[in-house]
Amino acid sequence: MxxxxxxxxxxxxxxxxxxxxxxxxxxxxxxxxxxxxxxxxxxxxxxxxxxxxxxxxxxxxxxxxxxxxxxxxxxxxxxxxxxxxxxxxxxxxxxxxxxxxxxxxxxxxxxxxxxxxxxxxxxxxxxxxxxPSREELLAKVLAGMNAPLSNFVSINQGILRKFVYALDAIAKKQAEAS
The missing domain is CATH 3.30.70.1730 (Ribosomal protein L10, N-terminal RNA-binding domain)
Structure with a gap:
């Protein structure tokens, strides 16, 4: 038993x-x-x-x-x-x-x-x-992977913004000249 x-x-x-x-x-x-x-x-x-x-x-x-x-x-x-x-x-x-x-x-x-x-x-x-927990580590990895893309996008936005400002300045200058 x-x-x-x-x-x-x-x-x-x-x-x-x-x-x-x-x-x-x-x-x-x-x-x-x-x-x-x-x-x-x-x-x-x-x-x-x-x-x-x-x-x-x-x-x-x-x-x-x-x-x-x-x-x-x-x-x-x-x-x-x-x-x-x-x-x-x-x-x-x-x-x-x-x-x-x-x-x-x-x-x-x-x-x-x-x-x-x-x-x-x-x-x-x-x-x-x-x-750190598994979720915290995954979040850090994803943030690390996302950072270069975010930086790339913000750099491109800055370039586009400067280009638009330059075009606007050229348009104003031509408007003043005419």
Whole structure:
């Protein structure tokens, strides 16, 4: 009976972790239930799956997916934040939560992140979270691509304006001469 329940839990975990773009392990000690619920809501709004489960079951599910690099970090209180859409959103949401709710107390904290088959330590995750969002980066790229065209158009308008002024001056001069 217990084995079948654990098997179902591992199967569910494997499903939740499959096709993840980012898996972030979080040390959640030091926060109360109200704060945990706030963090869960933030993750939910960002479409990040956040859960707590026994380390051994998480380890089995990850190993079933071929991810063994996280095994040494599955010790002590561990929560898992999984994003299937964005590589940065779990880290970004935790950093925002630390700033806005926890007032930079330092907990909860990153243990490690697994993004694009690479391990990211806490400092690297913090740096990654501080990068501009995908939308902001795309806006900057488009603005950079648009700038030369805008400059070209304004230069051409200036040339045309000067040409019209010159024609107008010539027309006035001929009108005065006649």
């Amino acid at each position: 217990v084995q079948s329940i654990k098997y179902k839990i591992v199967k569910d975990l494997t499903e939740r972790l499959s096709s993840a773009r980012a898996i972030v392990l979080v040390d959640y000690k030091g926060i109360n239930i109200e704060q945990v619920n706030q963090l869960r809501n933030r993750f939910r709004e960002s479409q990040v799956d956040y859960f707590v489960q026994k380390n051994t079951l998480i380890k089995i599910a990850l190993n079933d997916l071929g991810i063994t690099e996280l095994d040494p970090y599955l010790k002590g209180p561990t929560a898992v934040a999984v994003s299937k859409l964005d590589e940065v959103s779990p880290a970004r949401e935790l950093i925002k939560f630390l700033k806005e709710v926890m007032e930079d107390k330092g907990f909860p904290s990153f243990k490690v992140g697994y993004i694009a088959e690479h391990i990211f330590n806490a400092d690297e995750l913090t740096a990654l979270a501080k990068l």
